[in-house]
Amino acid sequence: MSGDEPRYKSYDSPAGGWGAAAATAKTLMRESVIAKGSRALLSMNQPGGFKCPSCAYPDPDCKQTLELCENGAKALAHEATKFRVTREFFAQHTVSDLAEQSDYWLEKQGRLTEPMRYDATSDKYVPVSWDEAFALIGEHLRALESPHQAEFYTSGRTANEAAFLYSIFVREFGTNNFPDCSNMCHEPTSRGLPAAIGVGKGPVRMSDWEHAEAIFVIGQNTGTNAPRMMTDLVAAHRRGVPIVTVNPMPEQALMKFTPPQDVLEMATFRSEQVTSEFVHIAIGGDIALFKGMMKILFERDAAGEKVIDWDFVNTHTVGIEAVREDALAQDWTELTRVAGVSEAQIRRCAEIYIRSNATMICFGMGLTQHQEGSRLLRQVCNLLFLRGNFGKPGAGIAPIRGHSNVQGDRTVGIDEQPTGDYLDRVQAVFGFDPPREHGHNTVQAVEAMIAGTARVFVGMGGNFVRAIPDTERSYEAMRKLDLTVAISTKLNRGHVVHGKDALILPVTSRSERLETEAGEQFVTIEDSMAKVTASRGVLEPASPHTLGEVEIVCRMARAALPGSKTDWERYAQDYGSVRDRIAEVYPAIYADFNHRVSDPDGFYLDVPPRRLVWPTPNGKANFHVFEGLDANAPVAEPDMLRLATIRSHDQFNTTIYSNSDRYRGVYNTRMAVLMNVEDRKARGFAEQQVIALETISRDGITRRVSGLTVIDYPIARGAIAGYYPELNPLLPLDYFDEISGTPAAKSIPVRAVADPG
Secondary structure (H helix, E strand, O other): OOOOOEOOOOOOOOOEHHHHHHHHHHHHHHOOOHHHHHHHHHOOOOOOOOOOOEOOOOOOOOOOOOOOOHHHHHHHHHOOOEEEEEEEEEEEHOOHHHHHHHHHHHHHHHHEOOOOOEEOOOOOOEOOOOOHHHHHHHHHHHHHHOOHHHEEOOOOOOOOOHHHHHHHHHHHHHOOOOOOOHOOOOOHHHHHHHHHHHOOOOOOOHHHOOOOOEEEOOOOOOHOEEEEEEEOOOOOOOOOOOEEEEEOOOHHHHHHHHHHOOHHHHHOOOOEEOOOOEEOOOOOOOHHHHHHHHHHHHHHOOOOOOOOHHHHHHHHHHHHOOOOOHHHHHOOHHHHHOOOOHHHHHHHHHHHHHHHOOOOEEEEEEOOOOOHHHHHHHHHHHHHHOOOOOOEEEEEEEOOOEEEOHHHHHHHHOOOOHHHHHHHHHHHHOOOOOOOOOOOOOHHHHHHHHHHHOOOOEOOOHHHHOOOOOOOHHHHHHHOOEEEEEEEEOOOOHOOOOOEEEEEEEOOOOOOOEEEEEEEEEEEEEOOOEEEEEOOEEEOOOOOOOOOHHHHHHHHHEEEEEEEEOOOHHHHHHHHHHHHHHHHHOOHHOOOOOHHHHOOOEOOOOOHHHHHOOOOOOOOOOOOOOOOOOOOOOOOOOEEEEEEEEOOOEEEEEEEEOOOOOHOOOOOOOOOOEEEEEHHHHHOOOOOOOOEEEEEOOOOOOOOOEEEEEEOOOOOEEEEEOOOOOOHHOOOOOEEOOOOEEEOOOOOEEHHHHHEH
16 A cells, blocks of 8 residues: 555544644645744744734743744644745646646645636736736726626735725725625624624633633643644643533543643653543434423522522523523433433533532534524523623633634724624715615625625635535535635645636735835734734745735725725825724724734723623523424434544545545545444445435525545434535535524535445
8 A cells, every 4th residue: 555545543642742743743844944944943932023924812821931832833834834835836727637646645735825817718827917907807897887797805814904904995986895805604603692692702811710610621622723622621631620521522632641741741651631521412413401400400500509699690680581491301311322422421511510619601603504503692691691701810701713823813893794783984084975785795705696786806815616515516606706816925726726817916925025115014913812913924025025914904995995085005004094994993992002902912902891891782691491302403314424524634624635534534634534434334334335425405506516435433423524615515605604604514404315326
């Protein structure tokens, strides 16, 4: 067998530890940046340095010498790579040829070095000057019959300054069409939580980890998607804090972990069993778990036990009686059937919760990416309200978001549903009347492309076409556009699935120095716990022909809005002036922005529920009743499996670092699915048989992915898991949470069938 052939072998070593150290070293070697990358790692997540370009997990309030993780190191290595995509590369490859390559191959080619424009005659990208590129963008945008025919996408890596200016430019242009990467992941947080607590973000801060008496981690693969959080979980575990993990399959880091920064554990090859209670939940069974726990609390309260914080409930909340009535009416047989776990285990979880005077509930996309993701999160709030787990140290709801500034982008204006108060402030500060009608989220943007009403797409980072659902239909829709603009650091699928006109604009990365005529500049990032810090790159730019995001936004605005009175020239050079405007538009949270961010440790934005202030219409925290127990619409087909699309350990969002998934024992392939052995046997499949998955839907569209090898895995019965974005073709565009518009990628109804080959 050659080293590149697919193989499957269970991974029994602890997550982190020497495996992570070896993988980091291997990546630095593969990208030929051992010396350069190692120096840069010492500046990452440190005062005066740059913020990790990977996840949004916060830095600790007390700094460590090395505050990084394996996947953060990989992200930096791939960003700092010595490899380059030059005009000679594009001269050698047609776009049709590039389209046949894998996502991993495209990523491996290296950093983009100069602006390129698609030439249909040769089917190749050819060099174009920056002036010509911006002129083309302006020409297309000004030619539109309506500004609503343009879609302006934002990646969560985009820094606050660029995101803010992007929002101003697009609104001055005349639309609120802001499809955003958060639409596809944590939008239920943004849209679901405000009805319960008044804001779309969590009130937890890093200091709360030291005071928590119980921690629930729900629907999140921490060791891969937020690895630095493992340090805090290990510290809590060592203090004796019970950690309850709720997931359809065990994830290695939460079962067995060695902190790479712990010299003693590394030297002695020891590890920690982080999870004290693993709840092997069925996909979509979380509501049944929460209702079961609430049922227990209400029953014990009725029996005279002081398990509900009535002072908190009576002072701060409304709606408990309806939730109490609903919880007490639940039948244990149905609760355990839907949850997929026993009554005894639900009672153990409730007991852990009751004994804790300060509980944090952390969650990821295992909760948000369901058809009822927004309402599901409100049930988490219900549970926290019952014990008064807001407004005190160690307690609260903690969304663990993905991309490094995805929360910050939303805070500074990337929102297709802006409030009237925000628009009034924009008008007062910038002197134009912004559009008032809501714009498009991601699903609506693709629908507009399919309908032919969208004609221009501008992507501020990311890999939009690979991230969105319904791959075949989405590819066809993108190719109908008049112009696609990709503002990127690396080659990706969005450059080969493009409009009739297409531009690739290379951007200076987070880890690289930003120099303008006004001198060296820095940007700011908001992490997933609402802390804002400065980010200063330390590396030389990959090419003298890249531009910073802020300058690209300003020059697009000048080209599209020749009569604009906004001072784009100044903002392109002086990022401090941009922060002054942010402070004017957001005086309640960003007042004195430039002074406050001069603190090397940054500052926290005000999240009112932390102060027991509830910016809801009634001024209270609101309990919500969830009708029924299903997080997704029921499907009648008895052989149905719920597909959860997942990331491998060697992946961040759509960026593929290798074709292996070490912790799950899958090597050299991404065309594999993880299935419960009993489900496999019930369907008559042999071990490692190659199968196909077909979507169960009523829209008449056939969705099928073939060539998938079945791997026996301890996943809940009725569930199956496979890799994103390879399985995106199975996710219908109209299969989403109605409140947030987020595609329900963790619960796609599919049937598994033999693949004849």
